[in-house]
Each structure stands twice: as C-alpha cells, then as structure tokens.
Amino acid sequence: QVQLVESGGGLVQAGGSLRLSCAASGRTFSRSAMGWFRQTPGKEREFVAAISQSGGSTDYASSVKGRFTISRDNAKNTVYLQMNSLRPEDTAVYYCAASGLYGSHSTASYNYWGQGTQVTVSS
Numbered sequence: 001q002v003q004l005v006e007s008g009g010g011l012v013q014a015g016g017s018l019r020l021s022c023a024a025s026g027r028t029f030s031r032s033a034m035g036w037f038r039q040t041p042g043k044e045r046e047f048v049a050a051i052s053q054s055g056g057s058t059d060y061a062s063s064v065k066g067r068f069t070i071s072r073d074n075a076k077n078t079v080y081l082q083m084n085s086l087r088p089e090d091t092a093v094y095y096c097a098a099s100g101l102y103g104s105h106s107t108a109s110y111n112y113w114g115q116g117t118q119v120t121v122s123s
Helices: none
Strands: 003-007 010-013 018-025 033-039 046-051 058-060 068-073 078-083 092-099 117-122
Touching (some): 003 092, 018 033, 033 068, 046 068, 058 068, 078 092
Antiparallel strands (some): 018 078, 033 092, 092 117
C-alpha cells in the first residue's frame, strides 16, 4: 500500500515556475515507478512525466519536454516535478501516481494516486 500526498501547487504568472512535491508513505516507494498526470474539467487525465524506480530513466509528454523535470529522492520517499516556463495551458489539477512498472503513459498502469494539487497559470 502506498499513500501519496501532493503539495506545491498555486497561482503563477505565465513564464514563471513552480515545484510540486509528492510525499509517499509505505515501504514500497523505492520499488515504484512514479508518474505525474494532470486533468482539466471535462477532459481525460493526461500523462505529464514519469521516473523509474532508481531515478535513472525519465519520460515526458511532448507538451512539457524541455520545461518540466521530474526527479525523486528515495531516502525521503518523495518525487518532484519542477515546472519552468509555465503557460496558461498548463493550468490543471496535477496528480502523482505510483506504478509497479516504468514506461506507461496510461492511467490504468498506475495503482495508487494522490488527491491532486491545483496549478493555475495566468496570462
């Protein structure tokens, strides 16, 4: 069992930066691949970024590549999403999630989810 709690969301102007954190409880964090997804009202939850269990591999949606960076600290049971050069279209609720397998962009591959944190980018 993994419990996930996101933090760090907020309101920022276009071009600004935010860093999201996701704190995990449970013994399996270091064996879990982690992902970030986002969702806006009326739309499907979409993949943003993922990181492998060791942190040695990362994957990004094309819409955020070069602007967002995912990282993890297994000693702190925490995964991060550094978001730079934010755009109004990045506005969404951001969720972190845990999976036993690295490499999937599908929500169905992730077993555990946080409650989400709102990110709003003003123009």
